[in-house]
Amino acid sequence: MEEDPGPRAAGEPTLNGASRRDLFGAPAAAPAPAAAPLSTVAAPPPPRIPLSQRLSHLRLVGIIDGPRRQAVLDDARQGTTRYVSAGDAVGDARVDRVEKDRVVFTFEGETSDLSL
Numbered sequence: 001m002e003e004d005p006g007p008r009a010a011g012e013p014t015l016n017g018a019s020r021r022d023l024f025g026a027p028a029a030a031p032a033p034a035a036a037p038l039s040t041v042a043a044p045p046p047p048r049i050p051l052s053q054r055l056s057h058l059r060l061v062g063i064i065d066g067p068r069r070q071a072v073l074d075d076a077r078q079g080t081t082r083y084v085s086a087g088d089a090v091g092d093a094r095v096d097r098v099e100k101d102r103v104v105f106t107f108e109g110e111t112s113d114l115s116l
Contacts, residue, residue, distance in 0.1 A: 051093060051105060051112040058090070060103055060114035071095070071103035073114070 062072035064083070073082045073090070084103070088095045093105040093112075102115040 051107045051110045054091060054093060054107065055105060055112055055114065058114060060116055063098060063100060063103075063116065065100070069098040069100075071098045071114075073103070 057075060057077040059074045059076070060071055061074050061081070064070040064072065068085050070083045070085050073084060074080075075082055082090070084090060084095050084098070086095050086097050090105065093107040096104040096106045096111065098104075102113045104111060104113045
């Protein structure tokens with residue numbers, strides 16, 4: 001409990017907690033500045049892989065004609081045969097159209113085809 005300092009003259013400022021602080025000692029250390037980021041330059045994007053390279057594991061082995069033409073693809077990576085039509089996804093690419101002797105793929109504005 002604090003001692004009463006006694007009567008004060010009107011308008012006299014109070015010291016509150018200042019009398020308990022070392023007014024002549026070194027000030028408290030300022031907080032350390034935030035560490036600067038190691039690099040402000042963004043890493044370059046990875047090189048773009050051409051669509052023809054993305055499809056290099058596929059081989060067109062046939063076309064099935066009909067109301068909804070299908071392409072028959074051998075997938076060397078998965079060891080499977082796939083039947084695809086326009087609009088189907090093949091990895092990142094999409095089948096744009098299946099013609100009588102080729103299939104056309106699109107990916108991010110790029111086109112590539114596989115022919116018989």
